Amino acid sequence: MDNRVGRRDFLSRATGVAALSFGAPALAQEHAAPQTIGGPTLLPYQEHTRADRMRWWHEAKFGMFIHWGLYSVIGHQEWVLESEGIPIPQYERLARHFNPKRGCARDWARLAKRAGQKYVVLTAKHHEGFCLWDSKLTNYNAAKQGPRRDLVREFVEAARAEGLKVGLYYSLMDWHHPDGETCATDPAARERFVAYTHGLIRELLTNYGTIDILWYDVTLPLTPQQWRADEMNAMVFDLQPQIIVNNRNGLAGDFSTPEHKVAADKRAWETCETMNLGWGYQRTDDEWKSPKRIVNDLTLCVQQGGNYLLNIGPDAAGDVPAESVRVLEAVGGWLKTNGAAIYGARGRAADAFGNYTNFTASGNTLYVHVYFWPSKTRAAAWLDFFGPETVVAVGGVRARALSARLLGTGQPVHFTQDAVSLRLTGLPEVAPDAPTTVIAVECDGPAFVDHHLIRPEWQRYGVGTVG
Structure with missing residues (x-):
């Protein structure tokens, strides 16, 4: 396909x-x-x-x-x-x-x-x-x-x-x-x-x-x-x-x-x-x-x-x-x-897009382009996933992240990662760059993003089912 x-x-x-x-x-x-x-x-x-x-x-x-x-x-x-x-x-x-x-x-x-x-x-x-x-x-x-x-x-x-x-x-x-x-x-x-x-x-x-x-x-x-x-x-x-x-x-x-x-x-x-x-x-x-x-x-x-x-x-x-x-x-x-x-990046870094992100890559570096900055969401009050605020989350990253930084300034970015999601956390409420903010994520190998791939790996709990 x-x-x-x-x-x-x-x-x-x-x-x-x-x-x-x-x-x-x-x-x-x-x-x-x-x-x-x-x-x-x-x-x-x-x-x-x-x-x-x-x-x-x-x-x-x-x-x-x-x-x-x-x-x-x-x-x-x-x-x-x-x-x-x-x-x-x-x-x-x-x-x-x-x-x-x-x-x-x-x-x-x-x-x-x-x-x-x-x-x-x-x-x-x-x-x-x-x-x-x-x-x-x-x-x-x-x-x-x-x-x-x-x-x-x-x-x-x-x-x-x-x-x-x-x-x-x-x-x-x-x-x-x-x-x-x-x-x-x-x-x-x-x-x-x-x-x-x-x-x-x-x-x-x-x-x-x-x-x-x-x-x-x-x-x-x-x-x-x-x-x-x-x-x-x-x-x-x-x-x-x-x-x-x-x-x-x-x-x-x-x-x-x-x-x-x-x-x-x-x-x-x-x-x-x-x-x-x-x-x-x-x-x-x-x-x-x-x-x-x-x-x-x-x-x-x-x-x-x-x-x-x-x-x-x-x-x-x-x-x-x-x-x-x-x-x-x-x-x-x-x-x-x-x-x-852009200039040193290769194509095909992703086969799917996020709600506010796109992706390029060079070597083992994944560039996360954030065009709509996901500043504080009300859901952070109820979902631990969105803390500490603000969070840029990427599902389906096929590489292990080693470090992350804002590309424009070099400022380190905290992150957590599990089998389905890479979460870049504690980011400022206002986008640190315009018109798009790029976060460079150093990985243990060439990175690829496709959030569709997490479907068979996502733990499902049966909430709301009957019988």
Whole structure:
């Protein structure tokens, strides 16, 4: 039986917010675009080198996604061209007014560093078709219009200056190119458009030094075979032997990409998520996720064995919304003292969640993440189990605890343990850390948590039975 817990189930416990309350609008945009498709992996090189290429990625755990393009001038999110049906000749005028300030990419990279993110992925070309780099294949780009600067180069250099790994997003779907839709039925248009697409990818992976991630998106309107996706990936690895690629060009890639949900896979996977309702800048969207929500989603990804790619949507000037900055800095502050429970942690530390806890582990250390602090309960007056107050209790810990401490401060934590429950006792009434408190429990071996396992071991007394 697969006991992996879905994101909606976890969030109902961790935040009291239904997942669909924020996910539905964004999911509706790409309802026709499969996000976790996979296919045959045709490159032996890719298979043979994957463990080495992805080692840094598995260690990184947390990255920044950046959705940015002409749509940020309007401020109605990134699908505005199609969702509002704007005539393309009118939309093209936005390029004249897209003139971001110099140094904005440096600001993003520094924000990612403060947030504890280890890699950054920029939308070099989104579905709107506008290229943020100096392309020789189209004049619909930032070096020939608007800012008249190579914004991809500015991004790459800024990320490297902060020690961050560099990722470039590329949408195969293109609403602007004249062959972008007719290629589905017109063989001549398809030949032109596929050659154009391969050429743009070649430019991105030739002109900017080492690129660590190529993040494809949306194969519509062609099949992987029509895109010549195997040839595409062969070119990518020929140009960038150490790169990793996702699964959104129709091939399996190196990792899968669940969107707006934590959906653990047997292979490498990365959840991508927004901080409010949309990916691109939406000037009136104020439905921001809290630092607690972000920390708990990150923890869930790590607990389930994946990575977390969290998005920002800068405005046309390149400024990041103030609430995004506030939340990311709060998350980064938490990671400064609790990072050991995330970066060095392994997945599958638990097959069940507590009422207010989640779990990661590293070696023989079990990290108990307490997101709802179980301060004094009235039941402590009648149940010895809840004393001395306050108690964090975990059922089904499969290892013997040797010591415990608050991860943020190192303060020792008292505990008792029997066959069914580990009780961390005498804790303060107010949570000692925010947005989540982590208790590090040193064990006599690798720890695993599943409170379901205690059922056959629980002593039962027959209270209230008759006969």
